[in-house]
Amino acid sequence: MIDLQATQREAAFIGTLLKRFGLPSDIGSAIAALAGTIRDHRHLEQLITKTEPEERQDLYDSIVPHLHFKAWALDRYVASVASRAEREQWPVMGTDGKLYEFRPACDARTIEKVAEKVIANEISERTLVVQCVKCLRSETFAGLPNETPVMVIKKARLKGWFLDLVPEVPEEICPDCMVLRNSV
Numbered sequence: 001m002i003d004l005q006a007t008q009r010e011a012a013f014i015g016t017l018l019k020r021f022g023l024p025s026d027i028g029s030a031i032a033a034l035a036g037t038i039r040d041h042r043h044l045e046q047l048i049t050k051t052e053p054e055e056r057q058d059l060y061d062s063i064v065p066h067l068h069f070k071a072w073a074l075d076r077y078v079a080s081v082a083s084r085a086e087r088e089q090w091p092v093m094g095t096d097g098k099l100y101e102f103r104p105a106c107d108a109r110t111i112e113k114v115a116e117k118v119i120a121n122e123i124s125e126r127t128l129v130v131q132c133v134k135c136l137r138s139e140t141f142a143g144l145p146n147e148t149p150v151m152v153i154k155k156a157r158l159k160g161w162f163l164d165l166v167p168e169v170p171e172e173i174c175p176d177c178m179v180l181r182n183s184v
Contacts, residue, residue: 014027015027018030031062031063031066032066034063035062035063035064035065035066035067036066036067036068038063038067038068040069041069041071041072041077044063044067044071044077045077045080045081047059048060048074048077048078048081049077049078049081056074056078057074060074085102086102089102090102117142120142120144121140121142123142123144123145125143125144125145125147126142126143126147126149126152127140127141127142127143127152128140128141128143128149128152128153128155128156129141130156130161130172130174131172132172132173132174132177133164133171133172133173134173134174134177134180134181135174135176135177137174137176137177139156139159139161139174141153141155141156159175160174160175160178161173161174161175162175162178
């Protein structure tokens, strides 16, 4: 059941607040006036992301007809903020309301690879650490109990690491620097 008196009181209260801030008391006119203050896509993006996710569509639908520029699709604004958050590694709020360190999104295959690497390092009998002489990138290859040292070295070679035997002291070169070297 709807309490019409309560609804009318709320509407009157909102109308009074709008007048107090110098806006039209009609909600539709107030939305149009406020939408006129939105400067550009970046400003609209900020307003959308400050709004609760379940209310974003309503906000978007109500202000888009009154903007002085052609708005993008709502999904584009949300995706833009998401990619910026990932690029700048913004902290993430957990379900408990606390902020946590950013962790990039990953699929099941990535998680599986990380788990395999952790397990291999835990049970490894020998470990090969290679460092690129060009960019100083390093990578670790774990040798499992049934693997010979040659098998561990072969893992590095299969991942693209190259041992340059030309200098007096042999040098490891990572796959990225090797691609650059071959393209020159």
